[in-house]
Amino acid sequence: MSGSLIVLAVPLVALVVLVVVAAVLVVGLARRPAPAPSQAAEVARRHGRNVHVAAWIAAVVVPPVVSSAAPVALQTGSRPLLGGVLVGLAPAVAGSAFLAAHLVGERTWPRPTGTVRRAALEHRRVVDVVPRPLLRVTAAWTVGLALVLVAAGLTAADDGRSVVRTVGSSTSGASPYPGWFYGVPLLVATAVVVVLTAITLRVVTQRPAVVDADPTYDAASRRLSGHRVLRGTQLVLALTLAGVLFFAGNALRGVELVGFGAGTTIAGVLVALTGAALALVPAAPPVTSSPPWQAAPGPARVGP
Numbered sequence: 001m002s003g004s005l006i007v008l009a010v011p012l013v014a015l016v017v018l019v020v021v022a023a024v025l026v027v028g029l030a031r032r033p034a035p036a037p038s039q040a041a042e043v044a045r046r047h048g049r050n051v052h053v054a055a056w057i058a059a060v061v062v063p064p065v066v067s068s069a070a071p072v073a074l075q076t077g078s079r080p081l082l083g084g085v086l087v088g089l090a091p092a093v094a095g096s097a098f099l100a101a102h103l104v105g106e107r108t109w110p111r112p113t114g115t116v117r118r119a120a121l122e123h124r125r126v127v128d129v130v131p132r133p134l135l136r137v138t139a140a141w142t143v144g145l146a147l148v149l150v151a152a153g154l155t156a157a158d159d160g161r162s163v164v165r166t167v168g169s170s171t172s173g174a175s176p177y178p179g180w181f182y183g184v185p186l187l188v189a190t191a192v193v194v195v196l197t198a199i200t201l202r203v204v205t206q207r208p209a210v211v212d213a214d215p216t217y218d219a220a221s222r223r224l225s226g227h228r229v230l231r232g233t234q235l236v237l238a239l240t241l242a243g244v245l246f247f248a249g250n251a252l253r254g255v256e257l258v259g260f261g262a263g264t265t266i267a268g269v270l271v272a273l274t275g276a277a278l279a280l281v282p283a284a285p286p287v288t289s290s291p292p293w294q295a296a297p298g299p300a301r302v303g304p
Helices: 003-030 037-074 082-107 132-155 180-206 215-254 258-279
Strands: 163-167 170-174
Touching: 037 082, 037 215, 082 180, 082 215, 132 180, 132 215, 132 258, 163 215, 170 215, 180 215, 215 258
Parallel strands: none
Antiparallel strands: 163 170
16 A cells, blocks of 8 residues: 555544544443433433533544644655645544534434323424524535635646746746645535535434423424534534635735735634634523423523
């Protein structure tokens, strides 16, 4: 196996291992004895919290693995700039681990037990379990990233990783520039993240209802899960877009497009800050978890 293939395999193997570990952890939590109806809401809340923590752990651990592989890739003779691709893919790999952990957690959601089960017959859509503003921002990051990568690919030099500008008899070039050499892997990774997000949110809409809990609580619990998934996704897309804009701006300044390059770099910084801020937005306030045919003893927190 060539050095390039070995380097590419490192983050993929690490991702698979992390997903398996997260799956074992989440499934182990799900195999606890079925809760009594009076405890179902609290058990569901803890399950969602544990899954979310495991997802963020996976997202934090993966990028250093990818970054550690990059210096090795830079020393390979056949593809000397492969390390730059790995660095660019770090947010998407982290996001894939994050979403995989959430997907496993939703598939192992505590199920209703007992001889009598109450569940409202309700058709849920993905848009019903996510904050609309956050969904729009995520869509904006996705479209913006695709447009920037296509524009950079069309304006890059023939090698797909630099930009060249000719003014009169003077020619200048700069790299790295997010042409097709970087853009194609990033577009594929973006598609993977978007598809994983859609699948995970779909599972959120179809998971079992919290037994004997007020329908309002169950709906709020689903919205919390959707919020957690989507704020991670938008952060991944924002960081990827920010990186593309940052390096494109640096390269443009290198070919004496100082004003345009500086504006592009600043836009990248603003995108990164916005994505980070949105990832910290808290969820909705607590709602009651009592069944509708019982008096509510007090609010039960859905989660942050």
